[in-house]
Amino acid sequence: MDATAKRPSAALAAIGTVLERVCGAVAVIGGVALLGMIVVSVISIFGRSILPGLAGFVGLEFRAASIPGDVELVQIGTGVAVFAFLPFCQLRRGNVLVDFFTSGAPLRVRAGLDLVGNLIFTALAGLIAWRLVAGLQDKIAYNDTTMVLRLPEAYPFAFGVACAWLLAIVCAYTVWRSAEEIRTDRPIGPQDVAEH
Amino acid sequence: MSNVALGVVSFGVLLGLLVIRIPIGVAMAAVGAAGFVYLSGLTPFLAYLKQTPWEVFANYSLSVIPLFLLMGNFAARSGLSANLYKAANGFLGHYKGGLAMSSVGACAAFGTICGSSLATAATMGRVALPEMRRYGYSGALATGSIAAGGTLGILIPPSVVLVIYAILTQQNIAKMFLAAAIPALLAVIGFMIAVRVYLAISPGSGPASEPIPWGERMARLGRVWPVVVIFLAVFVGMNGEALFGRALFTPTEGAAVGAFGTFLAAITYGHLRVSEVVVVLKDTAVQTAMIFLILLGADFYNAFLARTQMPIVAGEWIAGLGLAPIVVLLVLVGLYLVMGAMMDSLSMILLTIPIFFPIVMALDFGLTPEETAIWFGIVVLIVVELGLITPPVGLNVYIINGLAKDVPMWDTFKGASVFLAAEIVRVGLLIAFPVVTLWLVR
Amino acid sequence: QEVTLRVHHFLPAASQAHQNWLEPWAEKVEADSEGRIAVEIFPAMQLGGRPPQLYDQARDGIVDVVWTLAGNTPGRFPSLEAMELPFVPHATGEVTSAAAHEFYETNARDELSDVHVLAVFGHGHGNFYTREKTIERPEDVEGMTIRVPNRVINQTLANLGANPQGIPAPGVPEALSRGVVQGVVFPYEVVPALKVNELTDKVGAFTGDRSLYTAVFLFVMNKGVYEGMSDENKAVIDANSGLELARETGAKWDEWDLVGKAAIEETGNEITLIEGEALEAWKAAGEPVIQAWIEEQNAAGRDGTALVQSARDLVAKHESAAN
Numbered sequence: 001m002d003a004t005a006k007r008p009s010a011a012l013a014a015i016g017t018v019l020e021r022v023c024g025a026v027a028v029i030g031g032v033a034l035l036g037m038i039v040v041s042v043i044s045i046f047g048r049s050i051l052p053g054l055a056g057f058v059g060l061e062f063r064a065a066s067i068p069g070d071v072e073l074v075q076i077g078t079g080v081a082v083f084a085f086l087p088f089c090q091l092r093r094g095n096v097l098v099d100f101f102t103s104g105a106p107l108r109v110r111a112g113l114d115l116v117g118n119l120i121f122t123a124l125a126g127l128i129a130w131r132l133v134a135g136l137q138d139k140i141a142y143n144d145t146t147m148v149l150r151l152p153e154a155y156p157f158a159f160g161v162a163c164a165w166l167l168a169i170v171c172a173y174t175v176w177r178s179a180e181e182i183r184t185d186r187p188i189g190p191q192d193v194a195e196h
Numbered sequence: 197m198s199n200v201a202l203g204v205v206s207f208g209v210l211l212g213l214l215v216i217r218i219p220i221g222v223a224m225a226a227v228g229a230a231g232f233v234y235l236s237g238l239t240p241f242l243a244y245l246k247q248t249p250w251e252v253f254a255n256y257s258l259s260v261i262p263l264f265l266l267m268g269n270f271a272a273r274s275g276l277s278a279n280l281y282k283a284a285n286g287f288l289g290h291y292k293g294g295l296a297m298s299s300v301g302a303c304a305a306f307g308t309i310c311g312s313s314l315a316t317a318a319t320m321g322r323v324a325l326p327e328m329r330r331y332g333y334s335g336a337l338a339t340g341s342i343a344a345g346g347t348l349g350i351l352i353p354p355s356v357v358l359v360i361y362a363i364l365t366q367q368n369i370a371k372m373f374l375a376a377a378i379p380a381l382l383a384v385i386g387f388m389i390a391v392r393v394y395l396a397i398s399p400g401s402g403p404a405s406e407p408i409p410w411g412e413r414m415a416r417l418g419r420v421w422p423v424v425v426i427f428l429a430v431f432v433g434m435n436g437e438a439l440f441g442r443a444l445f446t447p448t449e450g451a452a453v454g455a456f457g458t459f460l461a462a463i464t465y466g467h468l469r470v471s472e473v474v475v476v477l478k479d480t481a482v483q484t485a486m487i488f489l490i491l492l493g494a495d496f497y498n499a500f501l502a503r504t505q506m507p508i509v510a511g512e513w514i515a516g517l518g519l520a521p522i523v524v525l526l527v528l529v530g531l532y533l534v535m536g537a538m539m540d541s542l543s544m545i546l547l548t549i550p551i552f553f554p555i556v557m558a559l560d561f562g563l564t565p566e567e568t569a570i571w572f573g574i575v576v577l578i579v580v581e582l583g584l585i586t587p588p589v590g591l592n593v594y595i596i597n598g599l600a601k602d603v604p605m606w607d608t609f610k611g612a613s614v615f616l617a618a619e620i621v622r623v624g625l626l627i628a629f630p631v632v633t634l635w636l637v638r
Numbered sequence: 639q640e641v642t643l644r645v646h647h648f649l650p651a652a653s654q655a656h657q658n659w660l661e662p663w664a665e666k667v668e669a670d671s672e673g674r675i676a677v678e679i680f681p682a683m684q685l686g687g688r689p690p691q692l693y694d695q696a697r698d699g700i701v702d703v704v705w706t707l708a709g710n711t712p713g714r715f716p717s718l719e720a721m722e723l724p725f726v727p728h729a730t731g732e733v734t735s736a737a738a739h740e741f742y743e744t745n746a747r748d749e750l751s752d753v754h755v756l757a758v759f760g761h762g763h764g765n766f767y768t769r770e771k772t773i774e775r776p777e778d779v780e781g782m783t784i785r786v787p788n789r790v791i792n793q794t795l796a797n798l799g800a801n802p803q804g805i806p807a808p809g810v811p812e813a814l815s816r817g818v819v820q821g822v823v824f825p826y827e828v829v830p831a832l833k834v835n836e837l838t839d840k841v842g843a844f845t846g847d848r849s850l851y852t853a854v855f856l857f858v859m860n861k862g863v864y865e866g867m868s869d870e871n872k873a874v875i876d877a878n879s880g881l882e883l884a885r886e887t888g889a890k891w892d893e894w895d896l897v898g899k900a901a902i903e904e905t906g907n908e909i910t911l912i913e914g915e916a917l918e919a920w921k922a923a924g925e926p927v928i929q930a931w932i933e934e935q936n937a938a939g940r941d942g943t944a945l946v947q948s949a950r951d952l953v954a955k956h957e958s959a960a961n
């Protein structure tokens with residue numbers, strides 16, 4: 001790198017640090033939702049299949065029972081987890097792309113193409129976040145509930161909407177990050193998330 | 197522009213976006229959105245967006261993907277998968293390509309507990325890739341063998357896509373799985389041969405290590421017991437009909453049990469520290485989001501393609517050609533391979549079987565209707581999974597490659613290409629000799 | 639051709655409903671309009687989304703027409719649920735459907751005011767299909783995981799100590815084959831399409847002139863699409879919708895029930911009739927559900943008692959008309 005190389009913007013670094021913390025924390029919330037799904041499933045299997053089987057084996061009567069609405073809970077948990085994971089993945093450059101044609105290109109060219117991709121993603125994420133708000137209004141207006149537990153669907157959905165907005169913000173940040181990479185001609189932030 | 201032309205153009209645009217590094221899920225979503233708006237107008241599309249992302253993500257069947265990824269990350273970070281590959285290396289490492297063959301076998305084994313080939317590829321990618329690289333395997337062979345191995349699971353119960361085919365065509369699910377047994381075995385054999393062929397072409401890709409004394413081999417085998425116990429527990433629970441009269445777990449619950457067991461093994465037997473759980477969750481977050489963004493993009497693109505009615509037009513075109521039955525079948529297989537470049541297997545089956553199935557059933561292959569339906573089904577299921585590893589768009593290849601950031605995408609396709617060749621031989625064999633598929637069900 | 643209607647639904651193209659109800663309906667609309675209206679049917683959720691979204695897809699114009707279950711969106715159509723209460727619907731789909739459509743016209747227009755309703759209908763007797771254990775009496779469901787189509791039957795079985803699961807119909811084969819559920823409730827009609835005969839081995843079949851439950855089906859069109867049609871096209875749609883369409887559709891369901899029952903018998907599944915004292919026990923088990931439903935409606939500012947009475951009267955009215 002020559003001496004005239006520009007330094008990346010300090011504001012970018014500061015915001016990057018904040019986003020890293022926020023998105024990391026939100027991703028861990030999603031991970032906790034996954035752990036919750038595991039607990040619900042394991043308890044259900046024990047109550048439904050294992051315990052009655054064991055009790056029958058030793059001659060006891062045990063009424064098979066699983067957690068009511070476990071299917072609904074797992075479904076909601078998956079939705080919450082995936083929404084929570086999206087911003088972190090984008091921040092960490094986790095999304096898959098085809099690098100065959102561009103892997104040999106100079107950093108500025110790659111960063112320029114990434115800027116285009118991040119711009120498209122920003123537009124899509126913003127559009128989705130905006131429309132999900134309308135979807136949330138429907139859920140609230142119609143008072144949609146799950147069938148078995150009658151849980152209001154609006155709460156997990158609202159979490160998803162918040163994550164979608166966070167994703168849109170992160171996407172916009174990654175546009176800026178790509179622009180700074182072009183300007184400074186040096187890589188900024190995580191380049192490779194796969195850990196070998 | 198006619199709808200068919202629109203479908204073709206959209207595919208060209210999609211490829212163009214992929215070439216210039218647009219993330220795959222983003223490119224599919226963008227093209228799907230544009231096509232949707234072009235065909236149906238902006239208002240319906242804006243309405244479609246209100247619920248679709250939530251409905252795509254909050255899906256009980258897809259919940260196996262994050263759960264199995266979590267399991268794979270626990271296994272990888274705690275050294276459980278390293279133990280597994282140390283054992284495999286002890287027994288097979290002194291054969292050239294032995295570990296790639298082990299990975300294909302492991303994918304087939306994982307296919308017995310997992311009904312989604314994306315989840316199989318992603319989990320095995322997490323477990324097997326770093327290990328194969330550690331033993332000096334090239335990126336191409338390591339990623340290619342897992343991408344191919346992931347496609348095995350569609351013929352092995354549980355298999356969501358096979359069950360959907362059976363329902364769409366009113367076939368007996370158990371008979372379909374029985375008919376799939378020999379073709380699945382052929383695939384495993386074909387992939388083993390493919391590994392040797394690949395090494396003949398590119399000798400340095402899968403080095404043999406020094407033979408290891410039997411005492412050490414047995415010691416290494418002894419250290420894989422937690423993985424074996426967890427696998428057996430999930431397998432028995434999901435396939436419990438023979439023992440208990442019914443399955444104890446659903447696929448999702450099996451994945452949850454697998455993740456739970458692996459977590460316990462990782463902190464007690466492996467070397468996972470509790471503080472590392474956060475790292476595991478974050479790894480899982482990135483891998484899960486990467487897959488679901490592609491699934492969301494695929495939903496956008498499929499919603500658009502369904503509106504073009506391309507499959508119906510293609511079906512009418514084929515039926516109107518008046519070709520010999522076997523030629524029609526070959527044309528259909530060719531069409532599936534082309535479509536496989538753009539769509540995932542489940543969407544393809546849902547969109548095309550209602551149209552193509554009656555065409556095939558009207559042809560005379562010298563088989564009973566049930567035999568024709570089963571034989572055609574097995575061939576189609578194999579071919580749609582092939583679409584997951586064919587360039588330029590192959591979801592399995594993309595996901596494996598996403599896990600191996602240091603391996604260029606083209607290397608993964610290159611590695612997968614020998615397996616693809618083996619698959620084409622297998623499909624040819626199954627088409628030429630229906631008895632191979634039908635022997636067990638007759 | 640002036641208008642193309644995209645019809646979206648959740649069952650496979652091989653289902654009776656697709657082949658022998660929606661396709662003939664589409665052909666009739668195309669013929670009656672002398673080709674001005676084209677109808678494209680997309681089965682098995684081909685246009686995306688999952689079954690609970692179907693109603694919104696029609697309302698929002700993502701597609702033009704949908705066939706869906708009211709129970710897919712619990713709480714969205716509270717008054718209509720009166721038609722689903724235990725032993726309110728008739729044993730035949732024909733009578734249930736005529737009553738359901740008229741019930742909609744009389745009591746629930748505002749709940750479906752954001753779409754153009756083509757028909758509201760329902761099926762006749764629904765039965766239990768199980769493995770391991772036959773369900774004959776209410777206490778038999780205790781501890782069993784059973785797939786249900788709507789809130790009302792969910793509540794009925796939950797009261798009895800069952801663990802009901804609300805899984806949309808297309809997910810049923812996998813749920814049964816993997817042991818997510820040990821049993822399902824369905825009319826005979828849908829049994830072959832979802833392979834319920836292969837995946838279960840016992841049937842608890844209801845007898846009598848009323849059904850334990852029904853699923854209220856909605857066949858609805860986007861409002862703007864209907865209103866944007868020319869008067870003569872509207873006339874074609876009007877002639878192919880309404881109470882008569884509901885009645886004919888229900889009657890088709892009754893015919894297919896026989897086909898489904900034959901499939902069960904051919905597979906050799908054991909059928910236990912629920913009659914006499916066991917049937918009375920089920921009726922008794924249904925009463926608290928109706929009472930609780932009435933209280934819930936009253937609390938929400940609707941006259942629950944009047945709604946139940948209206949549903950019962952309409953079923954009785956169309957029952958005598960059918961005889």
Ligand code: NA
Nearest residue numbers: 307349352354
């Ligand atoms: Na499988």
Ligand code: NA
Nearest residue numbers: 536537583589
């Ligand atoms: Na492909």
